[in-house]
Amino acid sequence: MKRLTMTVAALMAFALPVTAQDAKREIIPVAGDVYLFKNNFHRSLIVVTSEGTVRVDPINADAGVWLNDNLNTITDKPVTHLIYSHSHGDHASGGAAHPDAEVIAHVGAPDEIDGVEPTMRVGDSHTLTVGSKTIELTNLGSGHDANMLAVVVRPENVAFIVDVAAPKRLPYKNFGGANIDDWIGQIAKAQTLDFEIFAPAHGNVGTKADLDDAMTYMQDLKAGVLAGLKSGKSTDDMVSELTQDTTYADWQQFEAWRSLNIQGMAKYLQTSGQVN
Numbered sequence: 001m002k003r004l005t006m007t008v009a010a011l012m013a014f015a016l017p018v019t020a021q022d023a024k025r026e027i028i029p030v031a032g033d034v035y036l037f038k039n040n041f042h043r044s045l046i047v048v049t050s051e052g053t054v055r056v057d058p059i060n061a062d063a064g065v066w067l068n069d070n071l072n073t074i075t076d077k078p079v080t081h082l083i084y085s086h087s088h089g090d091h092a093s094g095g096a097a098h099p100d101a102e103v104i105a106h107v108g109a110p111d112e113i114d115g116v117e118p119t120m121r122v123g124d125s126h127t128l129t130v131g132s133k134t135i136e137l138t139n140l141g142s143g144h145d146a147n148m149l150a151v152v153v154r155p156e157n158v159a160f161i162v163d164v165a166a167p168k169r170l171p172y173k174n175f176g177g178a179n180i181d182d183w184i185g186q187i188a189k190a191q192t193l194d195f196e197i198f199a200p201a202h203g204n205v206g207t208k209a210d211l212d213d214a215m216t217y218m219q220d221l222k223a224g225v226l227a228g229l230k231s232g233k234s235t236d237d238m239v240s241e242l243t244q245d246t247t248y249a250d251w252q253q254f255e256a257w258r259s260l261n262i263q264g265m266a267k268y269l270q271t272s273g274q275v276n
């Protein structure tokens, strides 16, 4: 009977929906007046200025409510500027939490993002000044998403780069059908930016050297999979061989996503006609 009770309890624990109370949220200092707001597995960039608070990416509605309630732990200035790094729903939902903010997105972003209409559109590059902070926005071109903006904050020299790369962390699953050569081009574009601290939307804060390592990972992955496919190996062969390569075994999500990275790369190389 006792054993049965425990089993039912365990099943119930798995069946419980994830609620707002379960979300893991905190404001993490990065450098100077720059912070990351962690909401489960996603991060917003927060820049505190004398004129107001700049936020990059709303994530979702509950995250906005929490941030508005907790922003007073670091500043008395509300969110006056909301920048969208790109339009993917897992980063770009819930912007209505900041109804008075200037809403900034790339010219290629949708007319309205989760019901919020951008009030300012930027092109290839744009420099925004808020209080004593300079915020440089640079479009990274197409790849993971075509309306991607990298954000560099000065004087802290922090770059917020979303989804294209993250310090010592594998790219997400199978690249979602993206043009991976364009994606590599986005990393190359980010490498041209002048910054010291790499603040990502997923994973841990790093340095610019971590962006260079992310580029090397992509190039290694592409070269390894392409060589295998050209020598007649199947995707399954590639997966069993390349998961043995432990060069990146200490990176986040290696166990979970290495096989998917290989499969995604193999499919991309085949469908883009690079194998034959």
Ligand SMILES: [Zn+2]
Pocket (backbone or CB within 6 Å): 086, 088, 091, 144, 145, 163
């Ligand atoms: Zn994305």
